[in-house]
Amino acid sequence: MTGIEQIAAAFAGHGKRAALMPYLMAGFPDLDSSRRIGLAAADAGADLLELGVPFSDPLADGPMIHMAGTRALEAGVHTAEVLALARELAPAAPLVLMCYANPILARGVERFADELAAAGASGLIVPDLPLEEAPAVAGACEDRGLALVPLVAPTTPDDRLEAIGRRARGFLYAVSLLGTTGERHGLADSFASVVARAAAHTDVPVAVGFGIATGAHAVEAARAGADGVIVGSRLIRAAAEAHDRGEDPAPSVGAVVEELAAALATEPSR
Amino acid sequence: MSTEAIEHRFGPYGGQYVPETLMPALAELEAAWEQARRDPQFTDELDRLLGDYAGRPTPLYLAARVSDVVGHPVYLKREDLMHTGSHKLNNALGQCLLARRMGKRRVIAETGAGQHGVAAATACALLDLECVVYMGSEDIRRQAPNVQRMDLLGATVHTVETGARTLKEAVSAAIRDWVANVEDSHYAIGSAVGPAPYPALVRDLQRVIGDEARAQILEREGRLPERVIACVGGGSNSIGMFRAFYEDAEVALVGVEAAGEGLDSTRHGAPLTAGGRPGVLHGSLSAVLQDEDGQILEAHSISAGLDYPGAGPEHAFLRDSGRARYVAVTDRDALDAFARLSRLEGIVPALEPAHALHWALANPHAELDLICLSGRGDKDLAQVREARGDDGPAPR
Ligand SMILES: Cc1ncc(COP(=O)(O)O)c(C=O)c1O
Numbered sequence A: 001m002t003g004i005e006q007i008a009a010a011f012a013g014h015g016k017r018a019a020l021m022p023y024l025m026a027g028f029p030d031l032d033s034s035r036r037i038g039l040a041a042a043d044a045g046a047d048l049l050e051l052g053v054p055f056s057d058p059l060a061d062g063p064m065i066h067m068a069g070t071r072a073l074e075a076g077v078h079t080a081e082v083l084a085l086a087r088e089l090a091p092a093a094p095l096v097l098m099c100y101a102n103p104i105l106a107r108g109v110e111r112f113a114d115e116l117a118a119a120g121a122s123g124l125i126v127p128d129l130p131l132e133e134a135p136a137v138a139g140a141c142e143d144r145g146l147a148l149v150p151l152v153a154p155t156t157p158d159d160r161l162e163a164i165g166r167r168a169r170g171f172l173y174a175v176s177l178l179g180t181t182g183e184r185h186g187l188a189d190s191f192a193s194v195v196a197r198a199a200a201h202t203d204v205p206v207a208v209g210f211g212i213a214t215g216a217h218a219v220e221a222a223r224a225g226a227d228g229v230i231v232g233s234r235l236i237r238a239a240a241e242a243h244d245r246g247e248d249p250a251p252s253v254g255a256v257v258e259e260l261a262a263a264l265a266t267e268p269s270r
Numbered sequence B: 001m002s003t004e005a006i007e008h009r010f011g012p013y014g015g016q017y018v019p020e021t022l023m024p025a026l027a028e029l030e031a032a033w034e035q036a037r038r039d040p041q042f043t044d045e046l047d048r049l050l051g052d053y054a055g056r057p058t059p060l061y062l063a064a065r066v067s068d069v070v071g072h073p074v075y076l077k078r079e080d081l082m083h084t085g086s087h088k089l090n091n092a093l094g095q096c097l098l099a100r101r102m103g104k105r106r107v108i109a110e111t112g113a114g115q116h117g118v119a120a121a122t123a124c125a126l127l128d129l130e131c132v133v134y135m136g137s138e139d140i141r142r143q144a145p146n147v148q149r150m151d152l153l154g155a156t157v158h159t160v161e162t163g164a165r166t167l168k169e170a171v172s173a174a175i176r177d178w179v180a181n182v183e184d185s186h187y188a189i190g191s192a193v194g195p196a197p198y199p200a201l202v203r204d205l206q207r208v209i210g211d212e213a214r215a216q217i218l219e220r221e222g223r224l225p226e227r228v229i230a231c232v233g234g235g236s237n238s239i240g241m242f243r244a245f246y247e248d249a250e251v252a253l254v255g256v257e258a259a260g261e262g263l264d265s266t267r268h269g270a271p272l273t274a275g276g277r278p279g280v281l282h283g284s285l286s287a288v289l290q291d292e293d294g295q296i297l298e299a300h301s302i303s304a305g306l307d308y309p310g311a312g313p314e315h316a317f318l319r320d321s322g323r324a325r326y327v328a329v330t331d332r333d334a335l336d337a338f339a340r341l342s343r344l345e346g347i348v349p350a351l352e353p354a355h356a357l358h359w360a361l362a363n364p365h366a367e368l369d370l371i372c373l374s375g376r377g378d379k380d381l382a383q384v385r386e387a388r389g390d391d392g393p394a395p396r
Helices: A003-012 A031-043 A063-074 A079-089 A101-107 A109-118 A135-143 A158-167 A190-200 A215-223 A233-244 A249-265 B020-036 B040-053 B064-070 B088-101 B115-127 B137-142 B144-152 B167-181 B198-221 B236-243 B313-321 B331-345 B351-362 B378-388
Strands: A019-025 A049-052 A095-098 A123-125 A147-149 A172-175 A206-209 A228-231 B060-062 B074-078 B106-111 B130-136 B156-160 B185-187 B227-231 B252-260 B279-281 B284-286 B324-330 B369-373
Touching: A003 A123, A003 A147, A019 A031, A019 A063, A019 A206, A019 A233, A019 A249, A031 A049, A031 A079, A031 A233, A031 A249, A049 A063, A049 A079, A063 A233, A079 A095, A079 A101, A079 A109, A101 A109, A101 B279, A109 A135, A123 A135, A135 A147, A158 A190, A158 B020, A172 A190, A190 A206, A190 A215, A215 A228, A215 A249, A228 A249, A233 A249, B020 B088, B020 B167, B040 B088, B060 B198, B064 B074, B064 B331, B064 B351, B074 B198, B088 B106, B088 B115, B088 B185, B088 B198, B088 B236, B106 B115, B106 B167, B115 B130, B115 B144, B130 B137, B130 B144, B130 B167, B137 B144, B137 B156, B137 B378, B144 B156, B144 B378, B156 B167, B167 B185, B198 B236, B198 B313, B198 B369, B227 B236, B227 B351, B236 B252, B236 B313, B236 B369, B252 B313, B252 B331, B252 B351, B284 B313, B313 B324, B324 B331, B324 B351, B331 B351, B331 B378, B351 B369, B351 B378
Parallel strands: A019 A049, A019 A228, A049 A095, A095 A123, A123 A147, A172 A206, A206 A228, B074 B369, B106 B130, B106 B185, B130 B156, B227 B252, B227 B369, B252 B324
Antiparallel strands: B060 B074, B279 B284
């Protein structure tokens, strides 16, 4: 199966109200812990895994993910180690790498795509590579059956959404709000409309992320028509808090993923 | 004002490497600028403010004693005499007028030396706009007078505590604010960096420096300068200066970066001079200090305005094409030029243009120099004293 096919199968076969896609930061709190966090998340009901590559200047990320990336870099995590980690996690669940543009360009687009495919990853998300800058990376992914997953935002107008939706592979990532990643009290007003507009403009599943932190949020997203939900900062916080208490972060993250999976699996009580 | 196409790329450099959320805002900004620059109502108002309010045209000064030292005439373009004390106000006035025209009542800015922050706060006070400025805590420490000025002008200054707590992180924080508030806010970037259309927009707003200086030196000397020299942080005063001379093939364009503690150390701010693989920082592909993995490295310079690991994409293009050359000057040499200009001419320069001055003093083989004195040095007095280990002015 190609990466694109693996993602399609994950969205088709999860048996939940929406596919659950936990985000974890490679190398946070350290490389081995992040490996165990990924495995724990898969065990706890993750349908896909999103693996973040630490970057020095993460413009789309709020304080929690920024902190995790900074800590990973301070500990000396390199791209080669992140790709090795991807190789260990990919058998547990279809894996999508989240990486800013510069580490990809620095390695060379073709080489990066080769190594990603060799690691058994299914796709790639590049938060600072809009449609206009994407052709080289899109081509390299396409050649290897990898999904380049584009993002759309509440500000994206319909004609642009259409162009992005047409080129989406794997799934379309709907950013739920105006802002960076991070937990919020509630979902933004913009969230239902961006999900609906995204779905109307693409043939691939729509997963919603940014600000989704609780089972209730996840259910609300599924109700609004999202085919998948992405949860990041909440899980990074769980890992950070456990680590700071001197505990193994993997079970803590696993417990939160289990809650989210349970919420998505059952009819919510109102 | 230029009416040429607004460039997205300069050769391979530039582009728009930003989160999707910002793409419509960049398109809106480009369309607004495309219209405004052709609209006499806009350009007249900008010209009037640059004149009556900001003090343009700034003088071109023949620095007689510096000229004696190097053995040929050296002219200083006196941006230090502009309102707020640096060239940054040229850009801030233009962008804040544009923000108002777009109906955006809130302006976000980043600042390193504090000069762009002060300029943005000033323009916002004048135009009755809300102003939010991001500044690293290290820069807040070393450029304290400018923090007080921003506060007086009614701006809100947010302290940035990430990374090296300097300009790179301030730009990142400003972009994150813009992502969250893009509908009612304009991001007034302070240099010729960032995603398109910013590098072209900032250059066009700063080219008044070069246009004036070119006419002034022709009038005074009856000829063009042999060399045009300007410091390069992000590259706005230099690109504004250089732009006027692109077609004058006989004029050498020299951009002076910060060599910090030396180009052979890792502590400098000279991505153009150092060379190396281009990379993406803050939305555009250009010269950047980075490691093997594409992680952006921290810069270092004694001058907060040059303490940045990137440079505008048009500079990378000018370097590759050979139209401009880039050199670098250390902290120590910049401090030396800072003191020499003060004593020789009674002009205390900002530490940023002190880099350009030093290069001209150290490379005297020319017939006629034009140097951009991009700002005044009041903001740097505490920093200079600290660097020298002085307790006060040197006794004489
Ligand atoms: C006086 C002065 N000159 C130069 C610079 C460097 O910026 P740029 O390269 O954009 O002109 C600064 C930046 O703060 C400055 O304050």
